[in-house]
Amino acid sequence: MTGITGGTPSMLPAWGGGAVPRNEPLLAVEDLHVEFATRQGAVKAVNGVDYTLEAGETLAVLGESGSGKSVTAQAIMGILDTPPARVTRGRVLFRGTDLLGLSEENRARVRGRRIAMIFQDALSALNPVFTVGWQIGEMFRVHQGASRRDAERRAVELMDRVRIPGAARRLHDYPHQFSGGMRQRIMIAMAVALEPELLIADEPTTALDVTVQAQIMELLTEIQRESGMGMILITHDLGVVADAADKIAVMYGGRIVEHALVHDAYRAPAHPYTRGLLDSIPRIDRKGRELHAITGLPPNLLDMPPGCSFAPRCPYRQGDCAVEAPPLHRIGPTRGSACHYWREVLDGSHG
Amino acid sequence: MGRYVIRRLLQVIPVLLGATFLIFSVVFALPGDPIASMAGDKRMPPHIVAELTERYHLDDPFLVQYWHYLSGLLQGDFGETFAGGGVSEIIAGKFQVSLNLALTALVMETVVGVGLGFYAALRRGRAQDTLVLAATLLLISVPTLVTGFVLQLLLGVELKRSTGIDFFPISGAFDGWRSYLLPGFVLAGTSIAYLTRLTRTTLAETLRADYVRTAVAKGLPRRRIVGRHALRNALIPVVTYLGADLGTLMGSAVITETIFNLPGLGQELFRSIYERQQPVVVGIVTLLVLVYVLANLVVDLLYAVLDPRIRYE
Ligand SMILES: Nc1ncnc2c1ncn2[C@@H]1O[C@H](COP(=O)(O)OP(=O)(O)OP(=O)(O)O)[C@@H](O)[C@H]1O
Ligand code: SF4
Ligand SMILES: [Mg+2]
Numbered sequence: 001m002t003g004i005t006g007g008t009p010s011m012l013p014a015w016g017g018g019a020v021p022r023n024e025p026l027l028a029v030e031d032l033h034v035e036f037a038t039r040q041g042a043v044k045a046v047n048g049v050d051y052t053l054e055a056g057e058t059l060a061v062l063g064e065s066g067s068g069k070s071v072t073a074q075a076i077m078g079i080l081d082t083p084p085a086r087v088t089r090g091r092v093l094f095r096g097t098d099l100l101g102l103s104e105e106n107r108a109r110v111r112g113r114r115i116a117m118i119f120q121d122a123l124s125a126l127n128p129v130f131t132v133g134w135q136i137g138e139m140f141r142v143h144q145g146a147s148r149r150d151a152e153r154r155a156v157e158l159m160d161r162v163r164i165p166g167a168a169r170r171l172h173d174y175p176h177q178f179s180g181g182m183r184q185r186i187m188i189a190m191a192v193a194l195e196p197e198l199l200i201a202d203e204p205t206t207a208l209d210v211t212v213q214a215q216i217m218e219l220l221t222e223i224q225r226e227s228g229m230g231m232i233l234i235t236h237d238l239g240v241v242a243d244a245a246d247k248i249a250v251m252y253g254g255r256i257v258e259h260a261l262v263h264d265a266y267r268a269p270a271h272p273y274t275r276g277l278l279d280s281i282p283r284i285d286r287k288g289r290e291l292h293a294i295t296g297l298p299p300n301l302l303d304m305p306p307g308c309s310f311a312p313r314c315p316y317r318q319g320d321c322a323v324e325a326p327p328l329h330r331i332g333p334t335r336g337s338a339c340h341y342w343r344e345v346l347d348g349s350h351g
Numbered sequence: 352m353g354r355y356v357i358r359r360l361l362q363v364i365p366v367l368l369g370a371t372f373l374i375f376s377v378v379f380a381l382p383g384d385p386i387a388s389m390a391g392d393k394r395m396p397p398h399i400v401a402e403l404t405e406r407y408h409l410d411d412p413f414l415v416q417y418w419h420y421l422s423g424l425l426q427g428d429f430g431e432t433f434a435g436g437g438v439s440e441i442i443a444g445k446f447q448v449s450l451n452l453a454l455t456a457l458v459m460e461t462v463v464g465v466g467l468g469f470y471a472a473l474r475r476g477r478a479q480d481t482l483v484l485a486a487t488l489l490l491i492s493v494p495t496l497v498t499g500f501v502l503q504l505l506l507g508v509e510l511k512r513s514t515g516i517d518f519f520p521i522s523g524a525f526d527g528w529r530s531y532l533l534p535g536f537v538l539a540g541t542s543i544a545y546l547t548r549l550t551r552t553t554l555a556e557t558l559r560a561d562y563v564r565t566a567v568a569k570g571l572p573r574r575r576i577v578g579r580h581a582l583r584n585a586l587i588p589v590v591t592y593l594g595a596d597l598g599t600l601m602g603s604a605v606i607t608e609t610i611f612n613l614p615g616l617g618q619e620l621f622r623s624i625y626e627r628q629q630p631v632v633v634g635i636v637t638l639l640v641l642v643y644v645l646a647n648l649v650v651d652l653l654y655a656v657l658d659p660r661i662r663y664e
Binding site: 077079081108109110111112113116117119121124125126127128129130131138139142143174176187190 | 559565566567569570571572575583657658660
């Protein structure tokens with residue numbers, strides 16, 4: 001276990017993490033498919049996801065529960081339970097290297113050091129029987145061979161950085177002795193310990209009080225800006241997206257149905273589902289009016305219908321929608337929509 | 352931690368009081384007249400009946416008798432038999448045999464049960480896992496009587512005859528710790544099976560826990576993920592089971608003791624009940640309860656070492 005530069009150069013072109021050769025994006029997910037083997041059959045949780053992320057950028061991934069946001073993130077991270085999960089197709093290019101093609105050993109070298117992840121529920125994500133200092137310091141001890149004292153000292157620094165009051169005193173406390181917000185700060189400290197190039201945050205604030213949510217988001221964006229890492233922010237909260245993210249990717253039924261720069265999407269969505277999501281945000285200027293919740297049920301991942309998977313719930317639906325699956329139409333250099341009638345949606349000619 | 356230990360120690364007192372009271376009243380309520388049964392078919396002379404009644408406080412009210420018994424117990428005195436012997440002397444030697452047997456069984460159970468459970472959990476759903484599960488099912492369903500006699504015959508008698516070496520002595524408790532190997536295994540049989548299943552289930556469950564996923568995401572080596580992050584949590588129910596099992600192993604060894612001719616508490620208890628030796632019955636049961644309570648105390652303290660959430664309650 002040596003430092004960050006312990007890889008095989010021939011397999012990992014940009015291993016050093018310094019200058020980026022060619023114009024490789026930090027992360028490019030291409031045509032990713034993930035299935036779960038279950039008693040009822042294959043659950044097609046991810047059905048062709050594409051997105052890219054540059055260093056220093058934040059991509060917000062939106063979509064209702066079950067749309068495949070977490071599964072996609074876990075596939076990138078390589079922490080899916082296999083079996084039952086299986087990546088059936090696609091590539092995950094990290095600085096040009098396909099992570100899915102790496103041996104488990106080489107993959108573990110990327111995990112934690114170069115790509116880190118934080119989870120929704122910090123209480124269950126932290127090990128209840130070890131102190132937080134031990135869990136943070138483990139990153140330094142295992143990955144860099146740091147001594148116990150050195151690891152502790154650096155753990156305190158990190159806890160200070162994520163603004164845990166009295167960090168040095170709380171080093172030997174256990175996760176259950178912290179509040180929800182403080183626990184999530186500890187998760188963040190652990191994730192950014194080795195200064196990863198990419199941070200995946202899977203609903204980092206969903207389990208927290210509203211006031212605490214804002215603080216955690218502020219901390220995340222601050223760290224992201226200071227360190228210049230890329231961030232994938234999975235969230236249900238459309239409110240935080242506008243402030244924190246550069247671009248969004250909207251998932252539905254295991255696909256990206258729209259991707260765009262945040263302000264483009266907010267100004268005029270190009271997919272009926274995105275429009276439905278945006279219409280469901282309570283806004284001050286719409287106070288008193290009914291929210292446009294999207295009616296109907298998410299698609300059955302065991303038996304995906306032919307044609308557009310959003311068709312049963314779509315107000316823009318036309319005859320051919322249920323027959324022919326829409327490809328991801330390229331709308332501009334930074335934008336795509338998986339809808340046959342994206343022009344109509346963009347013009348807002350409907351609802 | 353200190354406060355937890357003290358509180359837990361204090362809890363032992365009412366438990367012991369309640370348990371001894373219960374034992375005493377159950378035995379007290381047993382039908383039959385112990386003095387009459389001592390004399391067998393003959394009638395006992397009235398003055399002897401009176402003397403014995405006086406000596407064993409048989410005429411005193413129940414609570415007074417209980418008090419006599421309890422105060423003796425606190426001084427390590429388990430009372431006297433109706434024949435005049437000290438109960439403590441009778442059960443001391445048997446206790447040693449039972450403890451040796453139970454501890455041997457406990458060690459085997461831990462090594463084999465936890466080991467197999469671990470092995471199966473890491474190979475869940477594969478052929479090895481299924482094989483282990485089938486083996487545990489077999490162990491559970493075959494009665495101790497059968498495993499006892501079969502192993503005694505195969506490993507005790509036949510192996511010695513064919514090799515000339517007495518690997519597993521089977522005649523009484525005369526060969527030191529080796530006398531306990533085979534009976535220990537037989538006694539541990541079903542516990543091994545249950546512990547294997549328990550370890551397998553808890554470890555498999557723990558391996559799916561969120562914090563294990565975090566450990567994977569941290570890029571830790573698999574050995575560390577299983578051996579540190581999962582194991583520590585999975586051990587908690589296993590330790591509980593082991594502690595509770597010590598008492599059970601000591602009290603339920605009648606069949607094993609009989610097959611292997613080991614003079615332990617089980618045999619003695621059986622005989623005393625049969626012969627209406629109430630003081631011995633009370634003594635043995637009290638001792639077993641004591642072991643049980645102490646084992647549980649140790650478990651609870653270990654628990655606090657393993658799980659900080661309990662320590663800081
Ligand atoms: N272990 C599993 N076995 C079977 N199916 C699974 C498993 N894990 C996930 N899935 C399926 O994958 C789909 C996508 O799950 P995922 O967790 O990615 O949703 P999500 O978009 O993150 O939702 P949420 O907002 O609720 O977190 C789910 O609908 C579920 O049916
Ligand atoms: S393709 Fe048709 S059904 Fe699908 S989102 Fe567009 S309009 Fe709606
Ligand atoms: Mg999720």
